[in-house]
Amino acid sequence: xxxxxxxxxxxxxxxxxxxxxxxxxxxxxxxxxxxxxxxxxxxxxxxxxxxxxxxxxxxxxxxxxxxxxxxxxxxxxxxxxxxxxxxxxxxxxxxxxxxxxxxxxxxxxxxxxxxxxxxxxxxxxxxxxxxxxxxxxxxxxxxxxxxxxxxxxxxxxxxxxxxxxxxxxxxxxxxxxxxxxxxxxxxxxxxxxxxxxxxxxxxxxxxxxx
Amino acid sequence: xxxxxxxxxxxxxxxxxxxxxxxxxxxxxxxxxxxxxxxxxxxxxxxxxxxxxxxxxxxxxxxxxxxxxxxxxxxxxxxxxxxxxxxxxxxxxxxxxxxxxxxxxxxxxxxxxxxxxxxxxxxxxxxxxxxxxxxxxxxxxxxxxxxxxxxxxxxxxxxxxxxxxxxxxxxxxxxxxxxxxxxxxxxxxxxxxxxxxxxxxxxxxxxxxxxxxxxxxx
Numbered sequence: 068x069x070x071x072x073x074x075x076x077x078x079x080x081x082x083x084x085x086x087x088x089x090x091x092x093x094x095x096x097x098x099x100x101x102x103x104x105x106x107x108x109x110x111x112x113x114x115x116x117x118x119x120x121x122x123x124x125x126x127x128x129x130x131x132x133x134x135x136x137x138x139x140x141x142x143x144x145x146x147x148x149x150x151x152x153x154x155x156x157x158x159x160x161x162x163x164x165x166x167x168x169x170x171x172x173x174x175x176x177x178x179x180x181x182x183x184x185x186x187x188x189x190x191x192x193x194x195x196x197x198x199x200x201x202x203x204x205x206x207x208x209x210x211x212x213x214x215x216x217x218x219x220x221x222x223x224x225x226x227x228x229x230x231x232x233x234x235x236x237x238x239x240x241x242x243x244x245x246x247x248x249x250x251x252x253x254x255x256x257x258x259x260x261x262x263x264x265x266x267x268x269x270x271x272x273x274x275x276x277x
Numbered sequence: 278x279x280x281x282x283x284x285x286x287x288x289x290x291x292x293x294x295x296x297x298x299x300x301x302x303x304x305x306x307x308x309x310x311x312x313x314x315x316x317x318x319x320x321x322x323x324x325x326x327x328x329x330x331x332x333x334x335x336x337x338x339x340x341x342x343x344x345x346x347x348x349x350x351x352x353x354x355x356x357x358x359x360x361x362x363x364x365x366x367x368x369x370x371x372x373x374x375x376x377x378x379x380x381x382x383x384x385x386x387x388x389x390x391x392x393x394x395x396x397x398x399x400x401x402x403x404x405x406x407x408x409x410x411x412x413x414x415x416x417x418x419x420x421x422x423x424x425x426x427x428x429x430x431x432x433x434x435x436x437x438x439x440x441x442x443x444x445x446x447x448x449x450x451x452x453x454x455x456x457x458x459x460x461x462x463x464x465x466x467x468x469x470x471x472x473x474x475x476x477x478x479x480x481x482x483x484x485x486x487x488x489x490x491x492x493x494x495x
Contacts, residue, residue: 114355117355117359118358118359119355119358119359119494119495120494120495121495132361134359135359136355136356136359137356138352138355138356139352140350140351140352140355141351141352142348142351142352142353142354142355142356142357143351143353144284144288144351144353145351146288146291147284147287147288147291151284151287154280155280155281155284156356156360158279158280159280159281159357159360159361159362160360160361161361197356
């Protein structure tokens with residue numbers, strides 16, 4: 068079953084096209100890793116897929132209410148405890164169960180600690196635990212392994228594998244190898260937007276809204 | 278949405294949440310006025326409705342820039358925008374949380390502060406009624422201003438400039454309601470106008486705020 072399909076998508080950053088002609092399909096149980104040099108537009112592509120910004124052209128199709136998005140920032144409230152942070156997202160997504168997520172990301176001992184007293188890697192683990200409590204099948208992840216140590220990366224890879232095994236799908240932008248042999252890699256460099264004089268799409272740069 | 282409301286209320290009362298800041302500011306403004314205009318009871322009683330309303334309005338303004346700025350900085354706003362709550366609901370809840378932590382304490386404390394300004398006795402009831410009806414509009418309009426300025430560094434001053442003109446109708450009818458109440462005049466017209474302005478703001482402005490956030494998150 069196709070969870071997410073993208074056809075001929077062009078995305079813009081600050082009103083200027085950065086990627087064009089991006090097409091791929093993501094099936095249930097599969098993962099797709101986006102690669103490409105800094106500034107190629109990985110984050111922009113993921114934000115467009117998450118619906119945070121409009122696409123310049125092309126089509127994104129996925130069933131409604133299936134995506135969970137995780138950005139660079141974890142969206143944690145520093146004065147709330149780990150449990151309170153997770154419970155909040157669990158009730159926003161209407162799932163209400165956080166126990167599995169605490170165990171999967173090895174946060175059980177930290178459950179009552181306030182988020183501001185966590186280390187960068189522990190915060191990241193909490194941010195990733197948020198994905199588990201959403202109960203959404205399609206994960207869209209932007210640099211999920213930043214500031215994680217090797218053991219936590221393995222923990223995260225295990226969580227992704229379990230998610231894929233239960234019929235989920237994952238799309239992530241990452242530079243490191245997660246050890247997920249089932250993941251396909253999509254290099255974004257060939258999709259770099261051409262300037263308009265070479266036949267690329269003209270941007271919609273508008274100073275007032277840039 | 279209830280989860281968001283309880284989270285925002287919890288954040289407001291925890292360390293660094295700024296709960297009570299508006300109230301303390303209101304108290305200081307009201308205490309400073311007699312120093313400025315002199316302690317003569319007649320003068321103070323005449324200007325008290327306006328001062329109390331101005332103080333409440335400025336106290337409300339004080340905490341506006343926190344409504345979205347903190348969520349924007351730590352990335353929660355992006356995640357909330359992709360969560361299964363409509364953004365219009367998010368901004369309405371944010372406005373409600375702002376009112377509960379800033380507006381409601383002002384309403385409850387205003388009669389006490391009225392004593393400091395020799396507010397005439399019949400005006401106390403109308404002061405509470407007018408603030409109760411008017412402050413929700415201040416929070417909702419303030420949320421709109423906060424949504425417009427959310428991505429800006431040092432957006433607080435711009436926020437005040439954007440929001441204060443929008444507060445004018447509420448201020449006029451709110452203070453007028455208290456003044457008429459104090460003088461024993463007919464209060465129906467300002468009462469209805471104030472209630473109408475608030476009802477219209479609560480109904481319409483969240484859509485504008487949500488649109489502003491969508492543009493700012495791009």
